[in-house]
Amino acid sequence: MPIRLLPPDLVNQIAAGEVVERPASVVKELVENAIDAGATRVAVKIEGGGRDLIEVSDDGGGIPIDELPLAVAAHATSKIRSSDDLSNIATLGFRGEALASIGSVSRLEIISRPRNQAEAGRIEVNGGAIEGPMPASGAPGTTIRVSTLFHNVPARRKFLKSEAAETGRVTELMETFALAHPGVSFRLDSGQRRVFELASAADRRARVDELLGPEIKPDLLEVDARGGTEGTGAIAVWGVVARPSAARATSRHQRLYVNGRAITDRSLLHAVKEAFRGVIDPARYPVAVIQLEIDPGEVDVNVHPAKTEVRFRQPSAVHAFLMRAVRSTLRAADLVPMFSLDSAAAHGAPQATGAAPLSPARDGAARGDWFRSQPMRPQSGFDYGTLEAKLAQPERTPSFVPHADHTDDARRDVLVHGTDRTERAPFASHDDTRNARAALSALPTLLRSGAVLQVHQSYLIMEDAEGIVLIDQHALHERVLYEQLFDRVMRGGLERQMLLAPIMIEVGPRAAERAESLAPLLARLGFEATPAGPRSVAIHAVPSFLASRHVDAGVFLAELLDRDDLADTEAAIHSVIDMMACKAAVKGGERLTAEEIARLLESRERIERSTNCPHGRPTSLRIPLREIEKRFGR
Numbered sequence: 036m037p038i039r040l041l042p043p044d045l046v047n048q049i050a051a052g053e054v055v056e057r058p059a060s061v062v063k064e065l066v067e068n069a070i071d072a073g074a075t076r077v078a079v080k081i082e083g084g085g086r087d088l089i090e091v092s093d094d095g096g097g098i099p100i101d102e103l104p105l106a107v108a109a110h111a112t113s114k115i116r117s118s119d120d121l122s123n124i125a126t127l128g129f130r131g132e133a134l135a136s137i138g139s140v141s142r143l144e145i146i147s148r149p150r151n152q153a154e155a156g157r158i159e160v161n162g163g164a165i166e167g168p169m170p171a172s173g174a175p176g177t178t179i180r181v182s183t184l185f186h187n188v189p190a191r192r193k194f195l196k197s198e199a200a201e202t203g204r205v206t207e208l209m210e211t212f213a214l215a216h217p218g219v220s221f222r223l224d225s226g227q228r229r230v231f232e233l234a235s236a237a238d239r240r241a242r243v244d245e246l247l248g249p250e251i252k253p254d255l256l257e258v259d260a261r262g263g264t265e266g267t268g269a270i271a272v273w274g275v276v277a278r279p280s281a282a283r284a285t286s287r288h289q290r291l292y293v294n295g296r297a298i299t300d301r302s303l304l305h306a307v308k309e310a311f312r313g314v315i316d317p318a319r320y321p322v323a324v325i326q327l328e329i330d331p332g333e334v335d336v337n338v339h340p341a342k343t344e345v346r347f348r349q350p351s352a353v354h355a356f357l358m359r360a361v362r363s364t365l366r367a368a369d370l371v372p373m374f375s376l377d378s379a380a381a382h383g384a385p386q387a388t389g390a391a392p393l394s395p396a397r398d399g400a401a402r403g404d405w406f407r408s409q410p411m412r413p414q415s416g417f418d419y420g421t422l423e424a425k426l427a428q429p430e431r432t433p434s435f436v437p438h439a440d441h442t443d444d445a446r447r448d449v450l451v452h453g454t455d456r457t458e459r460a461p462f463a464s465h466d467d468t469r470n471a472r473a474a475l476s477a478l479p480t481l482l483r484s485g486a487v488l489q490v491h492q493s494y495l496i497m498e499d500a501e502g503i504v505l506i507d508q509h510a511l512h513e514r515v516l517y518e519q520l521f522d523r524v525m526r527g528g529l530e531r532q533m534l535l536a537p538i539m540i541e542v543g544p545r546a547a548e549r550a551e552s553l554a555p556l557l558a559r560l561g562f563e564a565t566p567a568g569p570r571s572v573a574i575h576a577v578p579s580f581l582a583s584r585h586v587d588a589g590v591f592l593a594e595l596l597d598r599d600d601l602a603d604t605e606a607a608i609h610s611v612i613d614m615m616a617c618k619a620a621v622k623g624g625e626r627l628t629a630e631e632i633a634r635l636l637e638s639r640e641r642i643e644r645s646t647n648c649p650h651g652r653p654t655s656l657r658i659p660l661r662e663i664e665k666r667f668g669r
């Protein structure tokens with residue numbers, strides 16, 4: 036399509052605003068143009084962090100010499116024609132404004148040659164004044180040179196960061212492009228230094244692996260789903276997420292694309308995080324590169340001048356689609372973290388820095404290094420410090436009575452069914468003795484022969500096909516109870532036990548009100564409680580489950596009513612069930628019988644997300660056989 040001036044009414048419909056803020060924004064616009072022109076090779080060179088020179092060359096379709104004046108004119112584009120096109124954008128650019136804006140704040144030179152043109156054409160814009168077009172020599176493709184950026188806007192020039200910082204931004208941007216355009220080769224030079232060079236990759240996975248680096252590769256799981264005709268038109272997602280154990284402390288390692296365009300979108304990141312709910316520490320962020328392909332008519336990219344935000348016509352359908360896709364990837368994967376015996380890794384020491392063998396970087400330090408700038412965490416990737424502290428509190432409050440008076444048999448039932456055998460229990464119905472026996476006999480012979488060890492009355496040790504598995508009995512039981520309770524609550528609510536005489540509890544000033552506003556939630560959990568005064572609440576019914584686990588229901592409810600984070604019911608249910616599971620689960624330091632152990636391990640096979648406790652802490656760690664063999668020098 037030739038370049039044309041957009042009609043004024045269409046100009047007015049386009050999200051207006053300045054896009055040239057810093058060197059990286061110039062590079063962004065120029066590389067987008069190269070990709071839109073079908074380039075297979077994009078070479079970027081910057082000097083002085085981009086303030087002295089930015090040069091982008093491509094081997095794309097080129098600009099006919101007679102269209103060069105339009106290319107640098109405001110509101111002129113070859114990519115859209117009418118407002119209908121505006122709602123169906125398949126290119127990265129469409130505003131027809133970038134070259135004009137860049138030309139007004141720098142010295143801009145374009146040399147371009149379409150394949151069918153014998154020689155190249157050249158045009159120059161200097162602070163808005165145009166020179167050319169004139170014939171020039173040049174290979175097919177386009178080279179755009181931007182020098183002395185902001186020479187006429189001293190305020191902007193003053194706000195630029197150091198050369199290293201601006202170079203870092205450009206590098207990160209180039210990596211962002213490279214992740215989504217595997218067929219294109221990218222090169223970045225900063226002064227005399229080659230920052231990186233990426234040959235065109237065999238496929239998208241190869242490109243992602245190359246950019247993310249070899250350290251994370253074993254942790255990457257592929258997301259690949261399509262469908263969603265309902266409400267969204269055709270939609271597909273491809274990408275990678277790293278195992279929960281490789282989650283990071285910040286969201287910097289998350290990349291989102293829609294139709295090849297890098298975007299920021301809190302809702303989609305939330306969908307990814309939601310898929311990881313229960314398998315990572317909620318304070319951490321999953322590593323993710325997510326590429327959505329959706330009918331261009333379903334997404335509005337004309338929201339923000341920098342085109343980094345989009346609006347979906349059916350945001351919740353897209354959210355749900357992405358969440359399901361990531362969740363099914365996690366479900367299909369073995370998420371037990373490998374426990375490395377390597378002392379450096381185990382203590383979280385930074386891995387070797389600089390260019391790894393597979394790394395495209397020649398100079399690791401100069402890269403944006405969005406992925407590797409943080410030292411790798413230990414393989415289990417878990418911040419034990421903070422979580423342990425968090426866990427310690429609810430667990431060690433005196434709000435439950437240890438069940439020292441329970442016989443082993445009764446305790447076993449409690450452990451396995453989450454109920455007392457004395458109770459007409461919610462779980463007894465589908466977990467009768469016969470079922471339990473069948474489950475037991477399905478366990479590996481090893482287990483039946485008692486070869487699962489409980490050590491320090493806290494951990495279980497067993498083997499699996501790949502090595503030795505260590506299990507935290509409390510964490511695993513907590514997850515088991517959580518899943519069982521959640522299932523019950525979703526299927527109608529927890530069984531409750533009416534009290535002959537109400538229990539009166541003293542509560543804080545707002546808690547009595549909360550007892551009223553949370554009544555529906557409390558009812559689902561098996562509680563019935565009414566305010567009995569400004570600072571007291573009467574409990575008429577308690578969840579049978581808590582009673583059977585000897586958790587003091589009064590103390591539990593008082594603690595619950597003291598919380599001010601229970602407004603949103605969905606989150607509240609998770610959170611309260613979490614509290615219940617935590618208080619009711621076996622503790623570290625409790626000796627378990629062989630049968631209790633067997634049942635617990637059987638549940639591990641059966642329930643979802645058994646690799647992590649509800650707080651995201653791992654329930655299991657695996658020492659791979661190869662690790663052991665290495666240590667024994669075999």
Ligand code: ADP
Nearest residue numbers: 068072106112113128129130131132133134177
């Ligand atoms: P937009 O990309 O929004 O159309 P720009 O100001 O970035 O606006 O570019 C104006 C026009 O110049 C584009 O529509 C395109 O036709 C042409 N153009 C710019 N850069 C290139 C390039 N590298 N190769 C081919 N054509 C280009």
Ligand code: MG
Nearest residue numbers: 064068128133
């Ligand atoms: Mg453009």
